[in-house]
Amino acid sequence: MTRTWRPPVAWGLLVPGLAVLLFAYAAPMLWVLRMAFNRFIGGGGIEITFTVDSFADVFTDPYYLRVAWTTVKLGLLVSVVTVIVAYPLSLFLVRTTSRFRGLLTILAIAPMLVSSVARTYGWMVVLGNQGLLNSVLKGLGLTDTPVQLANQFSGVVIALVQIFLPYAVLAMTSGFGRLDDTLEQAAASLGAGRITRFLRVTLPLTLPGVLTGLLLVFVLSISAYVTPRLIGGGRVFVLASEIYDQATNQLNWPLAAALSLVLVVVFGVAVTVFGLLQRRVERWVSGR
Amino acid sequence: MRKEYPGAQAPAVDGVDLRVRQGEMLALLGPSGCGKTTTLRMVAGLVEPTAGTITVAGRDVTQVPVHRRGMGMVFQSFALLPHLSVAGNVAFGLDMRKLPAAEKKRRVAEILDRVQLGHLAQRRIGQLSGGQQQRVALARALVVDPSVLLLDEPLSALDAKLRESLRTEIREMQLSSGTTAVFVTHDQDEALSMADRVAVMDAGRVAQIGTPQEIYENPADVFVATFIGRANLLDGVLGTSGVDVPGLGTLPVTTSRPPGPVTALLRPQAVQLLDSPSSQGFAGNVRSASYTGDQITYRIDAAGHTFEVDTVATGAPLDRGAAVRIAWEPAAVKVLPPRNAT
Numbered sequence: 357m358t359r360t361w362r363p364p365v366a367w368g369l370l371v372p373g374l375a376v377l378l379f380a381y382a383a384p385m386l387w388v389l390r391m392a393f394n395r396f397i398g399g400g401g402i403e404i405t406f407t408v409d410s411f412a413d414v415f416t417d418p419y420y421l422r423v424a425w426t427t428v429k430l431g432l433l434v435s436v437v438t439v440i441v442a443y444p445l446s447l448f449l450v451r452t453t454s455r456f457r458g459l460l461t462i463l464a465i466a467p468m469l470v471s472s473v474a475r476t477y478g479w480m481v482v483l484g485n486q487g488l489l490n491s492v493l494k495g496l497g498l499t500d501t502p503v504q505l506a507n508q509f510s511g512v513v514i515a516l517v518q519i520f521l522p523y524a525v526l527a528m529t530s531g532f533g534r535l536d537d538t539l540e541q542a543a544a545s546l547g548a549g550r551i552t553r554f555l556r557v558t559l560p561l562t563l564p565g566v567l568t569g570l571l572l573v574f575v576l577s578i579s580a581y582v583t584p585r586l587i588g589g590g591r592v593f594v595l596a597s598e599i600y601d602q603a604t605n606q607l608n609w610p611l612a613a614a615l616s617l618v619l620v621v622v623f624g625v626a627v628t629v630f631g632l633l634q635r636r637v638e639r640w641v642s643g644r
Numbered sequence: 645m646r647k648e649y650p651g652a653q654a655p656a657v658d659g660v661d662l663r664v665r666q667g668e669m670l671a672l673l674g675p676s677g678c679g680k681t682t683t684l685r686m687v688a689g690l691v692e693p694t695a696g697t698i699t700v701a702g703r704d705v706t707q708v709p710v711h712r713r714g715m716g717m718v719f720q721s722f723a724l725l726p727h728l729s730v731a732g733n734v735a736f737g738l739d740m741r742k743l744p745a746a747e748k749k750r751r752v753a754e755i756l757d758r759v760q761l762g763h764l765a766q767r768r769i770g771q772l773s774g775g776q777q778q779r780v781a782l783a784r785a786l787v788v789d790p791s792v793l794l795l796d797e798p799l800s801a802l803d804a805k806l807r808e809s810l811r812t813e814i815r816e817m818q819l820s821s822g823t824t825a826v827f828v829t830h831d832q833d834e835a836l837s838m839a840d841r842v843a844v845m846d847a848g849r850v851a852q853i854g855t856p857q858e859i860y861e862n863p864a865d866v867f868v869a870t871f872i873g874r875a876n877l878l879d880g881v882l883g884t885s886g887v888d889v890p891g892l893g894t895l896p897v898t899t900s901r902p903p904g905p906v907t908a909l910l911r912p913q914a915v916q917l918l919d920s921p922s923s924q925g926f927a928g929n930v931r932s933a934s935y936t937g938d939q940i941t942y943r944i945d946a947a948g949h950t951f952e953v954d955t956v957a958t959g960a961p962l963d964r965g966a967a968v969r970i971a972w973e974p975a976a977v978k979v980l981p982p983r984n985a986t
Contacts, residue, residue: 541690542723544710546788547740553711556736560727643726643770 385620392613400607410614420598424618427594430509431578431626434516438573439566441517442524446569447562449525450532461529465522472519476583479515480506483587507589515583520576524569531565563637571630578622595619655694656682658848664792666701669818669825671835674845675871680828681796683845687826688794689713700791711740716785716823720797722777724769730780731756731765737788755787758817775806782814786821793818795827799834811838832872836860844868866983869909876910876951882979891948892926899979907980912941912954914976918969925971933961946970 392410395403414420449461467475482488485502493499505511535558543557581596588597595615603612657679664670672680685691687698689710697706705713716737724733731752738748756762759779769777778798785793798814799807815838818825829835835842836856843853844867852864863869866877880889886896887908895908918925928946940961942953951970962968 536721536723538719538721538723539725541710542717542719542784543725543736544690545688545713545715545717545794546737546784547711547714548736549709549711552740557725641727643724643768 388613388616391609392617394610394613396608396610402609410610413611414614414618420615423593423595423598424622426509426592427578427596427619428622430512430516430580430584430594431574431622433513434520434577435570435573437513438517438520438524439528439569442521442528442569443562443566446525446528446532446565447558449529450535451537464525467518468522472580473582473586475519476515476586479511479518479583479587483511483514506587507591509588509592511587512584512592515587516577516580519580519583520573523576524573527569527572528562528565531568532562535561561641564634564641567630567634567637571626571634574626574630575623578619578626595622655679655848657686657693660845660848660850662843662850662853664824664826665840667822667824668840669815669827669838671839671842672826672828672845673832673835673842673871674830674851676830678845679848680830680845684794684796684826684828687792688715688717714788714790715792715794716788716790718778718781718785718793718795718798720800722781722801724777724780724784726769728769729765730761730767730769730772733769733780734784734787737784741788751787755783759783759813774802775810778802778810779813782817786817786823789821790823793823793825795825797828797830800829800831807834814838836872842872844871846871862978863909863980865981866907866909869978869980874912874952876912876915876949877983878908878910878949879982880906880908882906887977887979889949895977896974897977897979898975901979901981905982907983909978909980910951910972910976912952915951915953915970915972917942917944917953917955918971925969927967927969930962930964930966930968932964935961942968944968944970 391402393406393408395405395407395409397403414424445464449457449464452460454460480487483505484490485504485506487506489505490499490502493503505514539561540553540557543553548556578594579596580594581600584592584594585597585600588594595618599612599615599619602608602615660679660683662670662683672683674680682691686693689705689708693706697704699705700713700715725736728736734752734755735748738751743751753762753765756765759782761776761779761783764772764776769780772780778801782798795814799810802810811834827838836859839856841853842856842859844851844859846867852859852868854862859868860872863872866875869875869877878887878889878892878895880887880895882888882897882899882901882903882905883894884903886894887906888894889908897908916925926946928944928951931943931945931950933943934941935957938957940955940957942955942962944951944953953970
């Protein structure tokens with residue numbers, strides 16, 4: 357077997373990208389990995405050694421296990437709710453023949469233009485005890501005592517769903533691209549009503565896009581820091597905020613590093629599971 | 645059936661009135677944009693007619709949604725569901741009719757055998773060739789015993805060789821099941837060879853409807869004459885003794901048309917090439933020849949006109965510029981309304 361000879365210059369083109377990855381990604385990750393095995397000796401002191409103390413802390417302290425579980429639960433809940441909300445919108449954007457389709461798509465993803473910090477503060481205004489939502493509910497006489505949403509898990513979920521909605525719409529509209537109208541028409545001609553058509557044709561064929569949306573929002577949610585921190589109001593603890601707290605407030609870098617690695621593992625598991633699922637589903641709906 | 649459909653500027657289908665007989669195959673033939681597909685989709689229920697009604701066996705189905713019309717449709721792209729197997733696709737319509745499993749299995753197996761795909765029942769759609777996909781689409785539409793079988797350009801996605809064999813196959817399936825069928829095509833050969841009757845459509849209207857033979861031999865106008873087959877057209881004036889064509893004199897014809905400007909039609913096969921030493925017909929010169937094995941088509945300049953002439957190939961084609969004489973039977977000349985005067 358002969359191989360095409362590639363001039364060295366082709367490999368040379370990879371150097372800038374590889375260099376950036378190496379210095380901005382691989383090196384810090386290795387540094388974090390190494391740091392996780394050092395010992396914290398209080399007051400910001402770190403002993404360079406090789407111990408699994410930090411990991412022992414993470415896996416034995418019920419507090420950290422709860423934080424990890426809260427993070428995963430938040431990721432699952434936010435990704436599922438976001439995809440359910442984004443699905444009809446994405447389907448509409450893909451299907452519409454309106455000449456405003458481009459404009460509508462831009463409108464749907466326009467919230468991305470506002471930083472998630474600003475949007476989080478917006479949600480604090482809306483969800484707070486004296487906030488817009490509670491004022492309206494009170495004004496309508498629906499409730500006397502304010503509905504607790506701020507400083508709550510539920511408030512974090514609501515805010516994150518809105519913040520990640522555009523990402524889900526983007527992922528899903530591109531995933532729905534090959535949806536072919538004639539398939540639904542064929543199903544209709546064979547006697548399938550609206551609901552059957554959706555369940556037996558549209559939904560299966562849009563599953564790859566749904567999975568992409570789920571994975572994207574899950575990954576974004578479990579790494580979200582600002583929104584859980586601000587809307588959680590010191591009552592909702594997730595891995596990202598815990599890492600920040602350990603690193604900057606407690607100066608316990610080994611523990612922060614260990615928690616970071618836990619988050620990386622959660623990422624890895626999610627990406628692998630979704631990747632396998634995605635491959636199967638892609639094969640299934642492509643008819644091969 | 646009667647349908648009207650005003651589109652954006654001009655109506656896509658403008659007063660089409662068709663009656664399809666029980667068990668017949670009707671072809672809607674026309675150039676792209678003539679409204680044939682829109683007509684078919686209105687029958688299927690995929691497009692809502694702006695005016696008019698669609699009646700099947702005496703029942704008005706105009707307001708009946710697609711999925712309750714009980715028609716079978718074969719799409720140009722086949723529209724097979726990629727996430728289902730061959731058998732899954734064929735069984736889809738039976739699932740919708742909530743047939744018992746055993747009955748369903750039997751009918752799927754039976755129809756797949758009829759389209760010679762029994763051995764591929766468990767295959768995935770992506771593993772099939774174009775011709776096989778076409779047959780699955782046909783089987784899927786026929787297995788539900790549709791009141792009407794609708795075919796939208798069923799063969800245009802396939803290559804030429806396959807098209808011809810599938811033409812026969814579709815026609816035989818339709819005949820043996822006795823299903824009434826309407827199919828849309830832009831291919832005149834397909835329409836002539838498959839259909840009992842052909843409706844030639846132009847600009848949203850039916851230009852002519854009739855058996856393939858009627859349409860070919862007695863086209864209603866110049867559009868139909870040129871769309872179905874090749875034609876020599878001679879503009880002239882119809883008088884009492886025949887059509888007066890500049891350069892050719894008066895051609896004797898039989899027609900019931902009133903006197904006035906007309907266009908005379910002469911099919912290339914109706915023109916004969918005479919041996920040169922003859923005084924009959926018109927003198928001309930070979931302008932070009934195209935040899936296709938069994939036949940040679942000449943273009944011949946004679947009397948200020950260019951004639952297309954089909955001859956049976958017997959040896960090498962005549963040289964360019966060769967002197968020939970051409971003639972035809974008076975009965976071969978058909979008199980049509982003058983072109984550009986619709």
